[in-house]
Amino acid sequence: METRQKKLFFIYNPHSGKAQIKNKISEIIDLFVKNHYEVTVHPTQEREDALHMVEQKSGEYDMIVFSGGDGTVNEVVSGLMKTGRRPVLGYIPSGTVNDFAASLHIPRDLRKAAHLIVEGMPFDCDIGGFNDKYFSYVAAFGIFTDVAYQTPQHFKNILGKTAYVLEGAKQLYNLKSYHMTVCYQDKVLEDDFIFGLITNSTSVGGFKGYRGKGVKLDDGEFEVSLIKAPKNPIEMQIIISALLQKEINQDFITTFRASELKIVCDEEVSWTLDGEFGGSYTEVSIQNHCRAIRIMTDPIKMIESLMEAESEEG
Numbered sequence: 376m377e378t379r380q381k382k383l384f385f386i387y388n389p390h391s392g393k394a395q396i397k398n399k400i401s402e403i404i405d406l407f408v409k410n411h412y413e414v415t416v417h418p419t420q421e422r423e424d425a426l427h428m429v430e431q432k433s434g435e436y437d438m439i440v441f442s443g444g445d446g447t448v449n450e451v452v453s454g455l456m457k458t459g460r461r462p463v464l465g466y467i468p469s470g471t472v473n474d475f476a477a478s479l480h481i482p483r484d485l486r487k488a489a490h491l492i493v494e495g496m497p498f499d500c501d502i503g504g505f506n507d508k509y510f511s512y513v514a515a516f517g518i519f520t521d522v523a524y525q526t527p528q529h530f531k532n533i534l535g536k537t538a539y540v541l542e543g544a545k546q547l548y549n550l551k552s553y554h555m556t557v558c559y560q561d562k563v564l565e566d567d568f569i570f571g572l573i574t575n576s577t578s579v580g581g582f583k584g585y586r587g588k589g590v591k592l593d594d595g596e597f598e599v600s601l602i603k604a605p606k607n608p609i610e611m612q613i614i615i616s617a618l619l620q621k622e623i624n625q626d627f628i629t630t631f632r633a634s635e636l637k638i639v640c641d642e643e644v645s646w647t648l649d650g651e652f653g654g655s656y657t658e659v660s661i662q663n664h665c666r667a668i669r670i671m672t673d674p675i676k677m678i679e680s681l682m683e684a685e686s687e688e689g
């Protein structure tokens with residue numbers, strides 16, 4: 376009996392990163408065909424093309440392989456989240472940042488990443504819902520996030536870099552803060568914050584001594600860090616030192632885990648989602664869609680990082 380050939384949709388951003396993917400397309404398609412896939416290829420034509428293509432076409436395919444940077448990841452994941460049928464994903468990172476790939480141990484080498492798609496194992500990954508949008512690994516507001524989506528930075532050191540930005544801003548009379556009410560579980564926090572980070576990523580810097588530092592990508596929870604507004608230069612210095620040493624100072628830095636949270640502010644706050652501008656809002660509802668997508672990863676590396684996370688949690 377003849378078995379149906381599996382259908383693979385390959386979508387890539389030809390401009391992402393240094394556009395190296397263009398030189399490897401033929402080799403990558405050949406690999407998929409040799410592994411018995413019928414391949415349809417689509418180079419993205421404009422912003423949000425990946426989002427709409429995935430939303431419209433995902434029902435027709437057994438696998439969606441995509442290549443690009445974190446912006447393309449966000450579009451593919453957002454398109455997929457809007458559909459009922461979600462085929463397994465394969466990712467070939469070709470952007471300048473690729474934090475999502477780092478969290479999932481997907482190699483930066485294009486050829487190795489393509490091999491992982493046909494030889495790896497699917498992993499069920501959490502996805503963040505943010506009002507009517509989605510994020511794959513980070514939503515952030517406040518000081519530094521404006522810089523983050525203008526200049527590619529590795530989020531791994533985001534808290535350390537925030538410290539340097541604060542150091543630079545120390546002399547400024549007015550450090551922008553937001554008066555916010557943050558609701559999660561049965562708790563309500565009301566305070567002035569200068570920075571907030573909601574992550575689903577092992578690639579974002581954690582704090583030493585933060586119980587449950589080990590981050591899992593499929594536990595249905597986000598890691599939330601909020602930095603309060605300093606009232607004077609001494610408080611500013613305490614925050615900078617805490618960030619540089621990655622030690623939590625409970626008076627100024629709040630960290631917790633949550634599967635859902637709501638943040639209300641008396642003015643519009645600009646957010647970044649996966650390192651790109653995500654819009655400005657007075658109210659945001661954020662929820663964790665546990666294990667919402669399946670993506671091909673390296674099973675051994677995923678088990679190693681799970682064990683590491685569990686031993687850190689002790």
Ligand SMILES: Nc1ncnc2c1ncn2[C@@H]1O[C@H](COP(=O)(O)OP(=O)(O)OP(=O)(O)O)[C@@H](O)[C@H]1O
Pocket residue numbers: 388389390391392393419420421422423424442443444445446447448450469470471472473527
């Ligand atoms: N043909 C195209 N023309 C213009 N913009 C495009 C095109 N295809 C994709 N884009 C947009 O380019 C943006 C950036 O893409 P992507 O994240 O893939 O690459 P990058 O910016 O090089 O990588 P990184 O986000 O890791 O820095 C995305 O928002 C995407 O929608």
